[in-house]
Amino acid sequence: MKTPNDPRHKTRIQLIQELFSYSFQPNQKFTHIHHIIEQLPSIDKLLQVAAPEWPLKKINKIDLAILRLATYEILHQPDIPTKVSIDEAVELAKEFGSESSPAFVNGVLGTIVRNQEDEDESA
Numbered sequence: 001m002k003t004p005n006d007p008r009h010k011t012r013i014q015l016i017q018e019l020f021s022y023s024f025q026p027n028q029k030f031t032h033i034h035h036i037i038e039q040l041p042s043i044d045k046l047l048q049v050a051a052p053e054w055p056l057k058k059i060n061k062i063d064l065a066i067l068r069l070a071t072y073e074i075l076h077q078p079d080i081p082t083k084v085s086i087d088e089a090v091e092l093a094k095e096f097g098s099e100s101s102p103a104f105v106n107g108v109l110g111t112i113v114r115n116q117e118d119e120d121e122s123a
Helices: 007-024 034-038 040-050 061-076 082-096 101-122
Strands: none
Touching: 007 034, 007 061, 007 082, 034 040, 034 061, 040 061, 040 101, 061 082, 061 101, 082 101
């Protein structure tokens, strides 16, 4: 069971904090998220497809950081079950986002997963 002191949860918090900072200062050197930053073009493209009515510039910056981390985990960390990534993202959205953040994050990530499954089936 996840607790606030779970080291994986603490690591995710650190990563979303750096991704949040990256939204404001992309030229700064970040030590823990460089692997995520390298994948941002493809991650952001998936986010735009999953939430076309929300341009990236209009998404709450903390929600964007959470979505980017969770999408990275879903796509590039197969050792983390997709459901765990989504659950963690929703919990982080509850902790750091607005009242509507958990539902928004859950919806966008659900759409990304469905789109990926559809893509895999058609391949």
